[in-house]
Amino acid sequence: MFPGVNGGAATQAxxxxxxxxxxxxxxxxxxxxxxxxxxLLRIVAGLDTATSGRVLLDGQPVTxxxxxxxxVFQSYTxxxxxxxxENIGFGLRERGVAERERNDIVSRYIAxxxxxxxxxxxxxxxxxxxxxxxxxxRALANDPKILLLDEPFGALDHQTRSLMQELLLxxxxxxxxxxxxxxxxxxxxxxxANRVAVFSARPGRIKADVPIDLEHPRHYTVKTTSRFAEYKxxxxxxxRAEALRALRD
Numbered sequence: 001m002f003p004g005v006n007g008g009a010a011t012q013a014x015x016x017x018x019x020x021x022x023x024x025x026x027x028x029x030x031x032x033x034x035x036x037x038x039x040l041l042r043i044v045a046g047l048d049t050a051t052s053g054r055v056l057l058d059g060q061p062v063t064x065x066x067x068x069x070x071x072v073f074q075s076y077t078x079x080x081x082x083x084x085x086e087n088i089g090f091g092l093r094e095r096g097v098a099e100r101e102r103n104d105i106v107s108r109y110i111a112x113x114x115x116x117x118x119x120x121x122x123x124x125x126x127x128x129x130x131x132x133x134x135x136x137x138r139a140l141a142n143d144p145k146i147l148l149l150d151e152p153f154g155a156l157d158h159q160t161r162s163l164m165q166e167l168l169l170x171x172x173x174x175x176x177x178x179x180x181x182x183x184x185x186x187x188x189x190x191x192x193a194n195r196v197a198v199f200s201a202r203p204g205r206i207k208a209d210v211p212i213d214l215e216h217p218r219h220y221t222v223k224t225t226s227r228f229a230e231y232k233x234x235x236x237x238x239x240r241a242e243a244l245r246a247l248r249d
Contacts, residue, residue, distance in 0.1 A: 039204075136168065152181075
């Protein structure tokens with residue numbers, strides 16, 4: 001459980017919640033607004049502390065933020081006074097990685113995220129999609145064990161969002177990072193994840209853990225298939241039931 005604050009009164013954001021995450025899993029955490037999805041992610045990141053229970057990473061308890069977890073938020077959290085190259089290399093520099101190695105790693109992620117030619121630009125000079133590509137590159141450059149993404153494409157227009165989904169999926173298929181991805185978008189969850197953890201309305205709990213058995217590499221045209229439509233329909237029914245319950249409550 002995790003207490004929030006609502007007009008001075010404590011609010012229970014999560015019920016007792018258990019989620020086992022395997023190496024290389026890409027798990028989408030899907031649920032209605034206010035169900036505790038982001039709270040769970042912040043607890044895993046070590047940014048918030050639960051009132052009970054624990055989070056284990058490779059058998060060790062999570063007690064605070066660490067380089068073994070990379071976090072990307074919906075809002076653009078780049079340092080405005082640093083260039084694209086400096087933002088991506090920030091964590092490496094803080095860890096004391098030698099300059100030559102740091103430059104090699106940063107250059108690799110600049111190329112992988114299609115940011116060539118923008119290395120010297122500041123965040124204010126970038127589009128929203130480029131800012132999120134830079135934020136994703138910064139998180140990946142630190143080689144975390146697990147990547148935590150809190151609705152990272154929620155502020156983007158539809159076309160840019162679709163392209164970013166494909167880019168992140170291709171990155172995961174290449175690097176096979178373990179990913180927890182919070183979203184309220186059913187199609188996004190079905191397209192990107194190999195498992196979807198469906199949350200109930202607040203206080204949240206995992207009401208369903210749905211495997212997504214779609215082949216990789218996963219091309220955007222999979223969205224036109226009958227199998228994809230079946231997953232969307234299943235997840236829609238799960239979420240619709242929770243949205244109706246939230247309205248009644």
